[in-house]
Amino acid sequence: MIPHRLKSARAKAKLTQEKLGVLAGIDESTARSRVSQYESGTYSPNFDTMCHFARVLNVPECYFYIIDDAFAEQILALYEVFRAAQK
Template structure:
């Protein structure tokens, strides 16, 4: 879950994409309508479309999901990370600059060789 979001704020029974989208939106402080508009959804249907995605009634195509990720400033892969710990790592990786990413990858490589 993004920083500031607890499991109790997002229904754990929702489909994975719906849970991650809602968590990221709540963490960002955006309304459903503002997120939809920022992602390029028509302003008259933005709130309803995001609501359907967050309830798991519909799942956006990859291009729409990429626009949502960009608007929320999260990596696209975050939405589909099956494990919460992996989702956190994806979020953290997305927040790093290029130099820090290289350092993280080198450290992860070293750790994986120790196993």
């Protein structure tokens, strides 16, 4: 997982660390600290947790794992087109 991608997607969604954690199913008492640790790279969440974050943040799961930043942004743009076409 690329930590800065989680922080970037959360900021774009205008969510606090606590709110993101709670919406992703993390207990409210630890949500802020866990998301903070994920964003700083101190700990890495498991894939299931990342899938929950992706759903809440409306980004594809792979966005958090692609190493090349430019490619990750292209995937994000493609995902937005895909989601718009599904509506």
